[in-house]
Amino acid sequence: MDEVVLDIERMRDLLISPPIALQVLKRDQVRKVDARSQIADALALVKEHDISQLPVYDDGSFQGLLTTNAIARWLATQSTDHAGLAETAPVSEVLKFAEPHESARLCGRHTTVLHVLDLLAPSSPGAHPVTAVIISHSGKFTEQPLGIVVAQDLPRLYASIR
Template sequence: MTITTAGARFLAAFNDIEKHFRSTLRADVAVGFAQLIRDYGQRRPLSHQQKNALVAFASLRNAISHGTYYGGRPIADPVETVVQEIEHLRQQIIEPPLALTVLKSGNVCAVRPDDPISTALEHVRAFGYSQLPVYDDGYVSVLTTNAIARWLADQLARNTGIAEEEPVRQVLRFAEPGGRRAGL
């Protein structure tokens, strides 16, 4: 039996993924690969596309490992792009990227409890934010556009006019329960 370099790379990546699934799930060798995909997908994030690719790769693995041989070679041999795909998938599954490496970096807009609400509203207007962290020697709360809308409705109902200089701390009183820290 002779397996090409591409076939060997493919099988190595597939076996690494299967070993990772079995180890993570503490699954017995009797559990089939399709069941491993389902069980792993319930515990860890696997996209629909990744699951479909894994099912296809399992079929190819079976053709390479268990299929008919012709002239000492398997009848299936993965092309380079398939090998690269499974190697990339192995990397994503076994060593998923950290959120900070995937997300765009940038400055975080935050406000302080004593900042005027106009500062927060400027961040909402300029950047389209719907939530802003509130810090005061550490994290305090999240100011949401929902809380701002409730504060605005209260301002209008009391017929007091919109107080642009109202401190964020006062607007946080209209935050969702559990979204604000006691004492504000």
């Protein structure tokens, strides 16, 4: 009986005061890339930091999410259309190869773990969730990222609500 009461109290506390995603994930600096940077710069970040998603900004405004999948599609086009790689191509050009589901949602710094989990989960069978949740001060496109949440973070997010 005591265990049931404790579970109910824990659920109540979770609903009243859910954990904040940014506090649960405690990140280092968010790696991002400028839309006008050369793709070689983005590739260096991917390699150095072992990341698969990079937020792209232009004049301080969020433009999209550069993924390793988009880079692979761009690379395939480069090798067939141009007989080689154009390492000086701008990131904005490579970003055009992102698929519609390779997207990010921007949220404010007080976004809860529950909300992030909802965003990273498919909304219906066969639907694609967002690839990343980018957390900024108040969730505006013109703000610099404070954190980025991706599928790799799901175990830590779930652990924070258990």
